[in-house]
Amino acid sequence: MGKIFRFHTDVDTDQIIASQYLLYPTVEEMKSHAFESLDADFAARVQPGDYVVAGENFGCGSSREQAPAVLKALGVRAVVAKSFARIFFRNAINIGLPVIVCKPLYDHVSQGEEMELSLDEGTVTVNGTVYPCTKLNPYMQTILNQGGLLASLNGGEESAWE
Amino acid sequence: MAATMIEKLLRRNTGVETAKAGDIVTANVDRVMIHDIFIPFVKDKFEEMGFTRLWDPDKVVLIYDHLVPASQLDDPRHHRIGDAFADKYGPIHVHRSDGICHQLMTEAGYVKPGDVVFGTDSHTTTYGCVGAFSSGIGYTEMASILGTGKLWVRVPETIRVIVDGTLPPNVSSKDIILRLIGDLTAAGASYCALEFSGSTVEEMTVASRMTMANMAIEAGAKCALFTPDEKTADYCGVALTEEMTALRGDEEAHYIRTIRYQADQLVPVMACPSQVDQIRPVAELEGREIDQVFIGSCTNGRLEDLMAAAAVLKGKKVAPFVKLIVTPASRKVYLDALENGTLDILAGAGAVITHPGCGLCCGRTGGILTDGERVVATNNRNFLGRMGTSKVEIYLASPASAAAAAAAGKIVLPPAF
Known part of the structure; x- marks a missing residue:
């Protein structure tokens, strides 16, 4: 179980991690500034295992991979949204951060509610209600299962490429 | 078999003659662009992946533009790391103060019609102005391309945008693309290719097309495409070939949406x-x-x-x-x-x-x-x-x-x- 941090529609990458922090040498140094313009306390309050829930088009804007990376570094278990911008989506899978499309969830949950994610079942559960999620394409599922593209390439698996 | 422009381009690139929207194909990358903000991260990932050499140094372009000239104390570190990367794995193409990456990629001749190009910046969609498939990616994927020369892509569905007629004198291609983004919304073209055509687009300079391709990402698009013509060939410094002009979506191809504008009815926005x-x-x-x-x-x-x-x-x-x-x-x-x-x-x-x-x-x-x-x-x-x-x-x-x-x-x- 983890807590829900709920954000709006069209959350862009500048809102996830602003450009002035991208020059910090490591993601560890950036992570305390995640979502700073939307919720200045986010990084202090989020606990490992918590979830980010959002509306449509989460992660639109820049190609900055630091956006999913700071969320992963803060221990966010998964981002569950109505839809994702494509570069954010690929980046998240490539670093092993689950990004889950769940159309019905967003309109029925609130900030702070407890949520459970089952990647195997492809569902999230909040307050006893089970919400079905959209499956990843097999290609991406393979990369995610192996812990990201780096792990996938280093694991000697050809599956990520052919 | 009727096909959209992106289907034709990716078929040619991959050799998969049946490739259609929704299919996953492995693209052979013709050129990559990395800019100064992300080069340290690309270098780290490249080395963590265990690669010891670039798949093809000539296809790698490193451009310093976001941090030139340096305005903060951390900025020069990125350029030092970039220079060291170029020294160790090059010779690659490095531009240290020549301009913005997306301008240079076409202006300096790195992108040609029909190419497949990726860059560590979301506005990499810009090179669709010369009929290339180009899109933004993160630094981990860039590192993997540097080692392998390949990237998997899902062949996108296409939204066709047709603009006909003459623009009023105070309306430019920027007004067209802004209007389109407003009509589509910021997520309206997510994962899709935007294919532009019509007499207004044909009349436009490559520079004006570049403005539109550049902003395709603001509607979520994976890429924007303009069929190469004489102006394109002239701009790219190449001879126009039949192969290039054939990069045109077929009328009977499957488009998920077609949007039409009458240029004379557009206004500054x-x-x-x-x-x-x-x-x-x-x-x-x-x-x-x-x-x-x-x-x-x-x-x-x-x-x-x-x-x-x-x-x-x-x-x-x-x-x-x-x-x-x-x-x-x-x-x-x-x-x-x-x-x-x-x-x-x-x-x-x-x-x-x-x-x-x-x-x-x-x-x-x-x-x-x-x-x-x-x-x-x-x-x-x-x-x-x-x-x-x-x-x-x-x-x-x-x-x-x-x-x-x-x-x-x-x-x-x-x-x-």
Whole structure:
């Protein structure tokens, strides 16, 4: 179980991690500034295992991979949204951060509610209600299962490429 | 079998003759672009993956543009890391102060019609202006391309955009793409290719097409595509071949949506704070006072853009309380604008002409704004906090609309010459 941090529609990458922090040498140094313009306390309050829930088009804007990376570094278990911008989506899978499309969830949950994610079942559960999620394409599922593209390439698996 | 332009392009690139929207194919990458903000991360990932050499150094272009010239103490570190990477794994192409990456990739001849190109920047969609498939990726995927020369892609569905007729004199390709983003919304083209055609598009310069391809990402698009023609070939310095002109979507191909505009009915528009899809006609925004104007960026920092601004500002002065910042997209644009007198007119009107580069667009240098200030800008994003604090209002506009605002000190319709 983890807590829900709920954000709006069209959350862009500048809102996830602003450009002035991208020059910090490591993601560890950036992570305390995640979502700073939307919720200045986010990084202090989020606990490992918590979830980010959002509306449509989460992660639109820049190609900055630091956006999913700071969320992963803060221990966010998964981002569950109505839809994702494509570069954010690929980046998240490539670093092993689950990004889950769940159309019905967003309109029925609130900030702070407890949520459970089952990647195997492809569902999230909040307050006893089970919400079905959209499956990843097999290609991406393979990369995610192996812990990201780096792990996938280093694991000697050809599956990520052919 | 009827096909869209992206299907044809990816079939040719991959050799998979049956490739269609929804299929996953492994693309053979013709060129990659990495810019200065992400090179340290790309280098780390490349080495963590265990690669010891680049798949093809000649296909790698490293461009310093976001942090040139350095404005903060951490900036030079990125250039040192980039130079060391080039020394160790090169020879690769490095541009240390020649202009914005997206301008240079086509201007310096790195991208040709039909190519597949990836870059560590979301506005990599720009190279669709010459009929290339180009898209933005993160640094981990870039590292994997550097080692393998390949990237898996899902062949995107296509939204066809047809613009016919003659644009009114004060309406530019920026107004078309802003209008389209407003109609599609910021997520309306997610994962899709935007394929542009119609007589207006055919009449356009490559530079104008570049403005539209550049902003395709603001509707979520994976890429934007324009069929190569004589102008494209001329711009790219190649001979136009049948292979190039065949890169055209078939009428009978499957498009998930077709959007048509009549050019003569389009009007000057702006994207209002703080979303790219909050589009309103300039006529409805007239009278809003402004503090600053920015003319530049990979969206609208080319010679024709600076000339459009100069045409509005000729013989005029910028309003006394307005700062007008003009940033040519590249050194070549700068020199051309110097030579043909455009910079004379702009500087004479009171503009600050800055060094070529990303400048204010990425909010790091050259005109940062603060709470309560309002800017009219020709770049591609008006996100919260993009050019300063989150209480700055950014209006995105064409160069002519921006120049007209600079002279008036408020938003006004650009003159219809």
